[in-house]
Amino acid sequence: GAGVSQSPSNKVTEKGKDVELRCDPISGHTALYWYRQSLGQGLEFLIYFQGNSAPDKSGLPSDRFSAERTGGSVSTLTIQRTQQEDSAVYLCASSVGLTNTGELFFGEGSRLTVL
Amino acid sequence: AQSVTQPDIHITVSEGASLELRCNYSYGATPYLFWYVQSPGQGLQLLLKYFSGDTLVQGIKGFEAEFKRSQSSFNLRKPSVHWSDAAEYFCAVFLSGGYNKLIFGAGTRLAVHP
Numbered sequence: 001g002a003g004v005s006q007s008p009s010n011k012v013t014e015k016g017k018d019v020e021l022r023c024d025p026i027s028g029h030t031a032l033y034w035y036r037q038s039l040g041q042g043l044e045f046l047i048y049f050q051g052n053s054a055p056d057k058s059g060l061p062s063d064r065f066s067a068e069r070t071g072g073s074v075s076t077l078t079i080q081r082t083q084q085e086d087s088a089v090y091l092c093a094s095s096v097g098l099t100n101t102g103e104l105f106f107g108e109g110s111r112l113t114v115l
Numbered sequence: 116a117q118s119v120t121q122p123d124i125h126i127t128v129s130e131g132a133s134l135e136l137r138c139n140y141s142y143g144a145t146p147y148l149f150w151y152v153q154s155p156g157q158g159l160q161l162l163l164k165y166f167s168g169d170t171l172v173q174g175i176k177g178f179e180a181e182f183k184r185s186q187s188s189f190n191l192r193k194p195s196v197h198w199s200d201a202a203e204y205f206c207a208v209f210l211s212g213g214y215n216k217l218i219f220g221a222g223t224r225l226a227v228h229p
Contacts, residue, residue: 033216042205042221050215104217108158
């Protein structure tokens with residue numbers, strides 16, 4: 001597709017389970033971002049990938065969160081041992097890379113509910 | 116620390132009235148500034164952006180924003196609001212120079228009365 005694709009769009013899980021959220025960025029976009037949007041909150045930066053460089057993980061809230069990006073394209077955000085406070089919409093965005101001036105293209109998000 | 120502040124959490128206006136959403140930023144260098152809109156059940160869409168040059172920028176859907184360096188502000192305006200403008204609006208600043216991340220404000224939710 002032409003835009004950023006995220007799956008699943010909705011995920012309900014039980015506390016303690018692991019979840020994986022997938023992001024397929026726009027073709028040719030070398031930069032990929034994950035953000036978290038909690039109810040009534042703004043967008044919280046989680047992690048940033050740029051090409052083959054080491055990712056900027058400075059926003060990950062705990063070591064239960066991890067992300068990888070395979071082949072410089074698709075990314076997976078993994079949350080281990082989910083907690084209720086992890087319930088949020090997880091947004092992925094991509095952009096054209098290091099020379100970009102910040103314009104990000106967002107997917108529609110994956111809504112995670114932890115029971 | 117770099118930050119973006121949107122002082123108004125929730126604003127209600129009547130259809131046809133003018134609108135101004137406030138945004139203040141804290142960033143040492145010249146910022147790249149953005150406004151995004153998130154309509155119910157949809158992803159974020161870029162409304163407009165400021166990189167340099169003319170401090171009054173035009174965006175989509177009839178929106179405009181003015182960068183005021185002296186006030187560290189980038190307020191969003193629209194002269195006449197339509198019911199379809201009801202959404203959540205986010206101001207953001209792009210941190211360049213090795214940071215390469217977009218920092219968002221908490222958002223302003225706009226309700227439009229008929």
